[in-house]
Amino acid sequence: MTVLSILDTAPVWRGSSPARALRESLRTAVEAERMGYHRYWAAEHHNAPFIASCAPPVLVAQLAAATSRLRVGSGGVMLPNHPPLVVAEQFGTLAALNPGRVDLGVGRSPGTDMTTARALRRVSSPPGSEAYRDQVRELARYLDPRPDDHVVAVPAADGDGDGPDLWLLGSSPDSGRFAGELGVPFAFAHHVRPENAAPALRAYREAFRPSAARPEPRTLIACSVIVADTAERAAWLAGPTRVIVAQSLQGTRNGPNLTPEEAAAIRWTDAEEAVLRSSTAHHVVGDPDGARDRLEAVLADTGADELMVLTLVHDVDERLRSYELLAEAMRAEPPALAGASAPAGAEARRHAGGRSRAYAGTRATPA
Numbered sequence: 001m002t003v004l005s006i007l008d009t010a011p012v013w014r015g016s017s018p019a020r021a022l023r024e025s026l027r028t029a030v031e032a033e034r035m036g037y038h039r040y041w042a043a044e045h046h047n048a049p050f051i052a053s054c055a056p057p058v059l060v061a062q063l064a065a066a067t068s069r070l071r072v073g074s075g076g077v078m079l080p081n082h083p084p085l086v087v088a089e090q091f092g093t094l095a096a097l098n099p100g101r102v103d104l105g106v107g108r109s110p111g112t113d114m115t116t117a118r119a120l121r122r123v124s125s126p127p128g129s130e131a132y133r134d135q136v137r138e139l140a141r142y143l144d145p146r147p148d149d150h151v152v153a154v155p156a157a158d159g160d161g162d163g164p165d166l167w168l169l170g171s172s173p174d175s176g177r178f179a180g181e182l183g184v185p186f187a188f189a190h191h192v193r194p195e196n197a198a199p200a201l202r203a204y205r206e207a208f209r210p211s212a213a214r215p216e217p218r219t220l221i222a223c224s225v226i227v228a229d230t231a232e233r234a235a236w237l238a239g240p241t242r243v244i245v246a247q248s249l250q251g252t253r254n255g256p257n258l259t260p261e262e263a264a265a266i267r268w269t270d271a272e273e274a275v276l277r278s279s280t281a282h283h284v285v286g287d288p289d290g291a292r293d294r295l296e297a298v299l300a301d302t303g304a305d306e307l308m309v310l311t312l313v314h315d316v317d318e319r320l321r322s323y324e325l326l327a328e329a330m331r332a333e334p335p336a337l338a339g340a341s342a343p344a345g346a347e348a349r350r351h352a353g354g355r356s357r358a359y360a361g362t363r364a365t366p367a
Contacts, residue, residue: 002295002296002299002306002307002330003038003305003306003307004036004037004038004306004307004308004309004326004327004330005037005038005039005040005041005071005220005306005307005308005309006028006029006032006037006039006040006041006308006309006310006311006323007041007043007075007222007308007309007310008025008028008029008040008041008042008043008053008075008310009042009043009045009051009052009053009310009312010022010024010025010042010043010051010052010053010059011050011051011052011257011312012049012050012051012052012256012257013240013256013257013258013259013314014255014256014257014258014259014262015256015259016256018052019052021052022052022053022059022062024316024319025042025052025053025059025063026062026063026066027316027320028040028316028319028320028323029063029066029067029070029072030066030067031320031323031324032070032323033067033068033069033070035323035324035327036327036331037070037323037327038070038071038306039070039071039072039073039103039308040063040067040070040071040072040073041072041073041074041075041076041103041105041308042056042059042060042063042072042073042074042075043056043074043075043076044056044074044076044077044078044081046081048253049254049255049256050244050253050255050256050257056073056074056076056077057074057077057090057091057094060072060073060074060091060094060102061094061097064094064097064098064101064102069101070101071101071102071103071165072098072101072102072103073091073102073103073104073105073164073165073167074091074103074104074105074106075105075169075187075222075308076104076105076106076107076167076169076187077091077104077105077106077107078106078107078108078109079106079107079108079132079135079136079139080108080131080132080135084135084136084138084139084142085138085142085152085154087104087106087139088139088142088143088154088157089154089155091104091143091164092142092143092154092155092156092157092163092164093155093156094164095155095156095162095163095164096155096156096162099156099162100162102164102165103164103165103167104143104164104165104166104167105167105168105169105187106136106139106166106167106168106169107168107169107170108132108170108175133178136168136178136182137182139166140166140182140184142154142157143157143163143164143166144157144163144166144213145157165185166184166185167184167185167186167187167220168182168184168185168186168187169187169189170186170187170188170189170200171188171189171192171193171196171200172193172196172200173196173199173200173202173203174203175200176188176199176200176201176202176203176204176207177203177204177206177207178207179204179207180203180204180205180206180207180208180209180217181207181209182209183208183209183210183211183214184214185214185217185218185219185220186200186201186204186217186218186219186220187219187220187221187222187308188200188201188219188220188221188222188302188304189222190221190222190223190224190282190298190302191222191223191224191282191283191310194282197221197298197301197302198301198302201219201221201302201303201304204217204219205217205219218305219302219303219304219305219306220304220305220306220307220308221298221299221302221304221306221307221308222308222309222310223282223284223295223298223307223308223309223310224241224282224283224284224309224310224311224312225283225284225285225291225295225309225310225311225322225326226238226241226283226284226285226311226312226313226322227284227285227286227287227288227291227311227322227325227326227329228286228287228318228321228322228325229287229288229321229325230287231285231286231287231290234285234286234287234291234322235285235286236260236264237260237285237313237314237318237322238280238283238285239258239260239263239264240257240258240259240260240262240263240312240314241280241283241312242263242276242280243257243258243262243263243266244257244312245276245279245280246268246272246275246276249275249279257312257314259314260314284298288325288326288328288329289329291325291326291329292326292329292330292332295307295330307330309323309326311323
């Protein structure tokens with residue numbers, strides 16, 4: 001069965017505010033728990049007027065307080081911005097207060113412009129590959145100390161299994177390989193580098209070093225997804241995302257995200273339209289059946305154990321509708337295989353054999 005989760009940036013829209021965006025995140029988490037989603041992660045971005053999620057530990061605490069079963073965490077903490085001990089203490093405290101529910105996803109990107117990154121990184125190591133790897137190793141020792149480590153004690157790090165679940169985020173085979181060497185779960189950013197998905201997850205599995213705590217590799221793939229009752233409605237809702245992509249390519253993102261009406265009023269040249277079509281080809285936008293087929297194909301290609309969705313939709317009710325339609329679609333049996341029996345989840349996709357990839361995996365449901 002497909003495990004469904006949510007990645008949230010707390011997007012700020014034209015005419016709204018960061019405070020409203022954060023309140024919408026809390027409402028979304030409550031509804032996501034009701035719909036059966038498994039986990040809900042908050043991103044880290046700084047100096048971004050279009051994103052309100054700049055302090056994951058604070059937002060995760062509020063998400064945990066608003067829900068009772070949903071796993072909550074960071075997607076992720078950008079570790080070069082922070083001393084590892086501080087991160088371990090923050091998420092150790094969260095895990096002590098919410099045992100068995102807290103994830104700590106970490107990544108290397110600054111999550112901002114380099115001027116802001118320099119302001120953030122006054123204490124922590126500079127953003128280099130080896131420095132980052134050393135930070136991750138240090139963080140892992142704080143969270144799961146060995147008897148002879150002599151590291152600083154942090155909350156929920158006493159080996160009872162209630163500490164935060166450490167995930168490594170990445171978008172390259174190198175990141176996957178590092179996660180495998182550490183023996184931690186790996187979350188791949190398909191919405192950032194879709195072409196690297198299969199090789200990155202393969203590198204992770206090949207490098208994975210099992211332990212008593214984590215005997216098997218564990219993977220998650222994050223995709224950009226918008227679902228509506230009709231494909232036409234979904235495409236209209238995705239208009240602002242196309243503007244976000246265009247602004248990112250041009251380096252001109254400097255204000256709140258546009259509304260669908262504003263996005264629809266923009267006229268792209270043929271050349272711009274071609275670039276946008278290519279740059280958003282991996283976005284899953286459509287009606288429930290179409291979205292399910294495309295996502296099942298991605299899962300079949302990668303063998304990922306879990307699907308996390310990033311849904312940038314202006315109206316929070318429309319956003320919740322997208323999550324609900326997706327949950328219902330992934331719960332339903334695809335018509336071509338209704339009534340068939342097969343292994344569940346990633347195993348079903350690995351055994352799909354000659355079936356159409358769009359229908360690999362016969363039964364899918366949120367956990």
